[in-house]
Amino acid sequence: MDFKATDIAAFLDGEIVGNGNVRVSNVSKIEEGKPGTLAFLANNKYENYIYTTKASAVLVNKSFIPREEIEATLIKVDDAYEAFASLLDLYVxxxxxxxxxxxxxxxxxxxxKTGENIYVGAFAYVGKNAKVGDNVKIYPQAYIGDNVTIGDDCIIYAGVKxxxxxxxGNRCILHSGAVIGSDGFGFAPQKDGSYKKIHQIGNTVLEDDVEIGANTxxxxxxxxxxxIHKGVKLDNLVxxxxxxxxGEHTVSAAQTGISGSVKVGKNCMFGGQVGIAGHITVGNNVLVGxxxxxxSSAKDDQKLLxxxxxxxxxxxxAYGLIxxxxxxxxxxxxxxxxxNSGKNNK
Structure with a gap:
């Protein structure tokens, strides 16, 4: 990444205030800005930093009116946070x-079978009859088993199995240490107190635009x-x-555990360390703190804690009473x- 402020403004349909020829090669927080970096201001709580930041350019909302002189070049856009996210996409x-x-x-x-324009890092393994789509990046020490199918534009980071x-599916991102398709926890108790393994012969399917966190x-x-339906985002250690x-576009924060045969609906949100018991149904748009x-099963639109x-x-x-x-x-x-004192006085 090495762009002039005018190039960034053109990409974002923004307006330049200051030196449009200044160049940036990285991004930074506005409070930690360094020369040659681009920062953004979307929250008014951080406005004081824009007057002292060393960042060369700062994305701001078009509605922003400075109270003091600013050394950095301003790039005014409709939504600074959304514009910064778009630039991060470009940077990545x-x-x-x-x-x-x-x-x-x-x-x-x-x-x-491998598609066009792929990357396979050192010590990665791609098994028999695997199908890898176009523009897929498989980082070092990743393991792709036999008969696995990977769609286009996926990123498989180091150590994924x-x-x-x-x-x-297409455009999926699997972060380091993620394990997809490991055996379910199935054991049959025996008369002698031991457990016999129940072999797991199914598979795991991730649809398009799924992102899986590290060590999930x-x-x-x-x-x-x-x-795992399209658009699902799972944090680390899930x-x-x-x-x-x-269901589609459900998100879950770190250390959540979902037990066997649970059906989760669309657009749900689970906070960190949520536990969900087995064989229940969670409806659509359910929020869990x-x-x-x-x-027990949850109906659509419930908010639980x-x-x-x-x-x-x-x-x-209840917590207030506790x-x-x-x-x-x-x-x-x-x-x-x-x-008791009143009884004793009678």
Whole structure:
């Protein structure tokens, strides 16, 4: 990335205030801006930094009116936050475009099919009958098992493991350490107290535009598929068990655990460390607060909090009572003493 301010303004349909010839080669926070970087101001709480930042250029909303002189070049746009996100897309793409070709040592089965303009990093493995689409980037030490299908424009970061028979859609991003298609947790108790493994013979399917965080694991189906529908975003360290189905554009924060055979609807949002019990259904547009435990099915549009999770309004009232319990206890003890004192005086 190395652009003049005028080039950035043209790309964003913005207006220049200041030196349009200034060049930027990186991005920075406005409070940590350095010469040669581009920052942005979208939240008025950070306005004071724009008067002292060393960033060479700053994206601001067209409505922004400075109170003091600003050294940096301003690029005025309709929405500074959205414009900055678009530039980050361009920045990341320019870095990714530098990754091309097949590094050695790596292994690609002679029975695998690979598309055009792919990158395979050193020590990566692509198994028999795998299909890799166009513009896919497979970083070092990734494992792509037999019969795996990967769509176009995917990024498979270092150390990702995709088990046999799994399907990855177009434009998916799998971050380092993610495991797709590992065995579900299935064991049959035996009379002698031991457990016999139930073999997991299904697969995992990720539809288009899914992003999976670092060290997140998605188990294969015992039979059939674990289904992650299009647009789903899972944070780091999320566990999705066998035969789960997650609806379109649902998002989940870190350390969430979804038990086996759960059906999750569209456009749900789960906070960090949410736990969902097995074999239940979560409807569409359900919001679940952090550290909640969902142990029964949830209807569309519910907002849940707590463990066990209940309606968020009831949960907040209950937490308010819990906070006051020490004082309530003192009051009860005091009332009991008064009552006993009254009885003794009769």
């Amino acid at each position: 793409q320019s870095k990714a475009d530098s990754k091309k070709g097949i590094e050695q040592p790596s292994y690609i089965s002679d029975k695998a 995709i088990y046999d028979d799994c399907v990855i 694991t998605i188990d294969c189906g015992t039979m059939g598929s674990t289904l 566990q999705v068990a066998h035969n789960v189905e997650i 952090a550290q909640s435990g969902v142990n 707590g463990s066990p999770a209940i309606d968020i309004r009831k949960a907040l009232r 906070k006051d319990l020490p004082e309530i206890r003192k009051d009860v003890i005091h009332l009991k003493k008064e009552m």
